Amino acid sequence: MFTNRKQAALLLAKALEAYRNKNVIVLGIPRGGVETAYYVARQLDAEFSFIIVRKLSYPGNPEYAFGAMAEDGTVYHNPKIDLSQEMIDAIEDQQLAEIERRKRILREVQVIPELNNRNIVIVDDGIATGATIFAAIRMCKKIGAAKIVVATPVCTVDTKNELLQEADDVVVLKLPEKFFAVAQYYDSFRDLNDQETLGFLKKWEKRTV
Numbered sequence: 001m002f003t004n005r006k007q008a009a010l011l012l013a014k015a016l017e018a019y020r021n022k023n024v025i026v027l028g029i030p031r032g033g034v035e036t037a038y039y040v041a042r043q044l045d046a047e048f049s050f051i052i053v054r055k056l057s058y059p060g061n062p063e064y065a066f067g068a069m070a071e072d073g074t075v076y077h078n079p080k081i082d083l084s085q086e087m088i089d090a091i092e093d094q095q096l097a098e099i100e101r102r103k104r105i106l107r108e109v110q111v112i113p114e115l116n117n118r119n120i121v122i123v124d125d126g127i128a129t130g131a132t133i134f135a136a137i138r139m140c141k142k143i144g145a146a147k148i149v150v151a152t153p154v155c156t157v158d159t160k161n162e163l164l165q166e167a168d169d170v171v172v173l174k175l176p177e178k179f180f181a182v183a184q185y186y187d188s189f190r191d192l193n194d195q196e197t198l199g200f201l202k203k204w205e206k207r208t209v
Helices: 005-015 032-044 085-106 131-143 157-163 194-208
Strands: 024-028 047-050 053-058 061-070 075-077 119-123 147-154 169-174
Touching: 005 032, 005 147, 005 169, 024 032, 032 047, 032 119, 032 147, 032 194, 053 085, 053 131, 061 085, 061 131, 075 131, 085 194, 119 131, 131 147, 131 157, 157 169
Parallel strands: 024 047, 024 119, 119 147, 147 169
Antiparallel strands: 053 061, 061 075
């Protein structure tokens, strides 16, 4: 059990020590992943940024993703998807609108960094199906990343194995056999809003001025 995202991030940074001074940029997945990535990057003296990715969820079940969409339009679909193309298109349009809304807010503080030929550590506060991470990996590959590492405090065993097929390395602190929700592995866990997410980005910008 982790106390909060900060404590989990500091432990995760220790597990990522081999990547210190390796031309690494740490990318958080908004919103909770941004807080986690902020502390990981700070601890590793690495660069810090983010990738906006949105889950594509089954109607009526927002936690159950059939895929995800990254901010550059990269889309990942679970091979076992069971929806009509019309429904998929409608959900993608909805999430694209939300991505554009978040870009207007978050990219005002920090534009997307140069990722070509970089060693990238993609960080989230926990991974269940992994849909958002798969989309982020594909976006980073498309941009030309040199190496892609996925790092998270907690993840399902099956998802880690699947991620190892896509990423160069996957670093996880806890691999529980029974996994219901990321929140169950934190004493203190709540969703961040846009302003709180912006707060971490602004703190980083002030730190690097």
